[in-house]
Every structure is written in C-alpha cells, then in structure tokens.
Amino acid sequence: MTSEVTTPTEPGQTAQSKSQRAHEWIKERIAAGDLAPGHRLVLGSIAAELDMSVVPVREAIRQLEAAGLVTFERNVGAHVAMVDDAQYRFSMQSLSILEGAATALAARALTTEDLRAARDINDEMIKQLDDFDPRAFTTLNQQFHAILFARCANPRMLELVNAEWARLGHLRESTFSFVPGRAAESVREHEEILACIASGEPLGAIEQIARRHRAATLDAYMIHEHPDAALNMPAF
C-alpha cells in the first residue's frame, strides 16, 4: 500500500490484455504485408514471439477470424485469409456501395477547411504521378477519402467501410500499383467529387459519383488482370 503508484503510464489507458496485444500485432503484420495471404499462423510460434502462452493468441485469432482476416480450421490451424479475385471483386463492389453512401452522408457536414484539406492532398497526389510510388500514393488516397468520410452522419457505416478494408489487408495498394494509368484517372475523379460536394449537388448525385469512382478502380483492375473475362457485375 505504502507508495503504490502502479505507474499508469497514461491516465485513462488501462493496461491492455495480452490477447489484445496479440490481436493488434497480428492485424498490423497482416496490414503491413509481413504476413502474406495464405501464410500459416502457428499458435505456439506467435506465442513465443510475443512472450505469452497460446491461450491469448488463440483468442486473438478467433477474433480475427470473426473479422474475416484469418481462416481457422479445426485441428489444422490458422492461415491469413486468402483473397482470390472473386472475393476481391465482391469486397470492392461492396465498398463502392458503402463508400458512396458514406460520402453522401458526410457531404453536407463538410466544412470549407475539410474541402481544402482534401484538395491539398489530391494536389499532392497529382504531383506524385510522375514519380509514382504505390505505397505513398495509396496512403494519400486513404487520407483523402478519410477526410470525406470523417463527418459521415452514420458512424456505423464508417465501421463497415474500415472493417472491409481491413479484410483486404495489404492488397490496399494493388489497385493502383497494378493498373497503369488508373492513378491519373483517379485524381481527376477526386476533383469531380470535391466539385460536386462544394456546389451542393443532391446527395443522390454525390453518392453515384463516389460509387462510380470506386467501381471504376475495380473495373480497371479486373480488365487489367483478366482482359478476357467478362465483367459479370451489373453496371450499377
């Protein structure tokens, strides 16, 4: 009792459990691309690496399984979720719908400062077009859309969007890095979206433009990867 301070490091930040630490560690590793899709996750190894027993690691993996980031088979083990082209397509289409709606639901709440910040980021993206680095470009792209979403009137929609992006993991950048020319198109569409929001277009129109922006990225990717395959997705 004497002079116990327990060094709370940060007031209001209770020490997180080991299972939480494992959860975040694995999640970050997947997002960073250190753990490629299909990579096997051995409980014991992860436990050893994080200096804990397997029980918290199991919990973490169960959570990640529920979120769709890893697959888990009884008596076989866990693997980083594979995202094949079909799943990628479906996730991206879902995202186009969710992001379109989220953008519309945020449009009326965006301030002049928000719009300028978004425009600044887009300008930076334009500058980088010549010396193209997929990773840096993708980061800016995330920031751009993050600003547009931030004031979304529906926080649950944001959660859904973020969860879906987490599922796609390190594939974030593939859409830009694999499809030449798409980046230039993308920043043009960004300008269009900003103009639409600034001029107070109807929410339905904003939703459509934002949706098509993401859908176009998906189309470009699909056409680039599978020039022969028909896009079995209804024009939407």
Add this chain to the structure above:
Amino acid sequence: MTSEVTTPTEPGQTAQSKSQRAHEWIKERIAAGDLAPGHRLVLGSIAAELDMSVVPVREAIRQLEAAGLVTFERNVGAHVAMVDDAQYRFSMQSLSILEGAATALAARALTTEDLRAARDINDEMIKQLDDFDPRAFTTLNQQFHAILFARCANPRMLELVNAEWARLGHLRESTFSFVPGRAAESVREHEEILACIASGEPLGAIEQIARRHRAATLDAYMIHEHPDAALNMPAF
C-alpha cells in the same frame, strides 16, 4: 483399427469444437431473446451450463465481440451488446443501403418461380394482418427478403446484411410490433418491389425502391418512438 467406424453421424460434418458450440449457443440465445441486451455473461456459469471449461467460452465470446453481438471489458466481463436508439438507427440505415443494393444485384437473376414464391409469402403476410403476431410476421418478412437476396450476384453483400441483422439480435421484430400500421404499408411496398423486378426496371430504380422500403420502416419506428425528435438523417 478392426471395425472402427467412429460413427461420423453425417459424412462431411466433422465434430465441432466446444468453442464453436459455445459460440452458436450464445448466438442463438441472443437471437431468441433469452439473453436480453445488457445481460451479463459470466464465463464460469456458461461453461458450467455447457459442461465445458471457461477457455472455449472465452473464445466464443471474443468472436461474438468481434461480430458486435457482445461487449467485453477487461477484468469486468461480457455483456450482451446494448443497442440504443442511435445505434439502431445507424444500423437500420446501413441495412437500407446494403439491402437496396443487394436486391438490385439479385433482380436480374430471379426466376419466375422465385417471384411467385415471394408473392406467396407476401400474400400470407397480408392474410395475417388482421390477426397480427409480430414474431410470425417478422419470420415471413425475413423469408420474403431472403428470396429476393438469395440470388444476389455478390455473396459478400449478403454476409454483410446477415451480420448486421445478427447485431440487432432479437430487435428484429420491434420494427413491426411497435409501429401500428407499418405492417400494412410494408406489404404494399413488397408488391411494388416485386412489380419493379418483374417488369425489368433499371437496377438503379430497383435499388431506390428497396432502399426506401427499409428506410420507411426506420422512419416509422423513429417517429413512433420519438415523435419530438427531428430525424437527423438526410433524406436519401
């Protein structure tokens, strides 16, 4: 080896782990309403009830937490997730968007038989309007929409819809049971949706009608529960 058959009960159905059993048990109990929102989930008690130790129960609860059905606080315990009015509103709006899109993405693949089956269910709902039982009505409503979704070209969208409904748990029926007159309106809108699909309207039109169908339910609920509060949700 002799004559070991291991009685595989069902070929292709491997014995499920205890954690899976716990997961399903809790999930069903929540969906059935046996475990009300806010109800405390004591690991030891559940473990005793299911005749297992706490470890699998913890895993199950972590999964349910990731799915949003349960909240979990370190050193405090788990509770069935509370869905306050704000969250309910946000989830329902998200659902209106997801379901609208899912309906449109399924429209072109629906067969004549599908449409007739949906119509039959809706007719049954109309019959039940006089002798209204929220639970039975809700079941039929689920079946109706399940048929419309079943052929959705995007399975991921269906997963998102189902996950969101699971989050709302036993509140499924509140939308009908609490808002007098909404049921009658709802079945009329069902007929509209069917007509739209049958006559080959553009997907965008189908999406809008399906979205408004769900959004109208939400509005009715909000107006009924909070006649004074402004609906802070953009008309969409």
Add this chain to the structure above:
DNA sequence: CCCGGATAGATCGTATACGATCTTCACCAC
C-alpha cells in the same frame, strides 16, 4: 447520518499440462 477505507468473495487473465488429431515420411508389398 454520511463517507473513506479495509476485507472477503466473485470473476477475470493466463500459464501449464496433457490428450486428440493431423501431417509427414520412411517402409514394404505388389
């Protein structure tokens, strides 16, 4: 009467242990 502090009980968090299951690979019959 109200309030701060101590104590007991309940519950959570994780390590360890051990049986169950799967995977691998060497080996042998054909």
Add this chain to the structure above:
DNA sequence: GTGGTGAAGATCGTATACGATCTATCCGGG
C-alpha cells in the same frame, strides 16, 4: 515405380490451477 501402412513429430483443443483485478459489504471516523 506405385500405392498402401504405420509410427514419429508437430500442432491443436481443452481442463485445471493460480495470480490479478474488480465489486460488494462492513466498519469506524467525522
């Protein structure tokens, strides 16, 4: 060479044990 068989090793699944933390209750001081 091919395919089946068996054993060894790796890994998973869960029970048990015990320390850590929270909650509720009781008590003495103000």
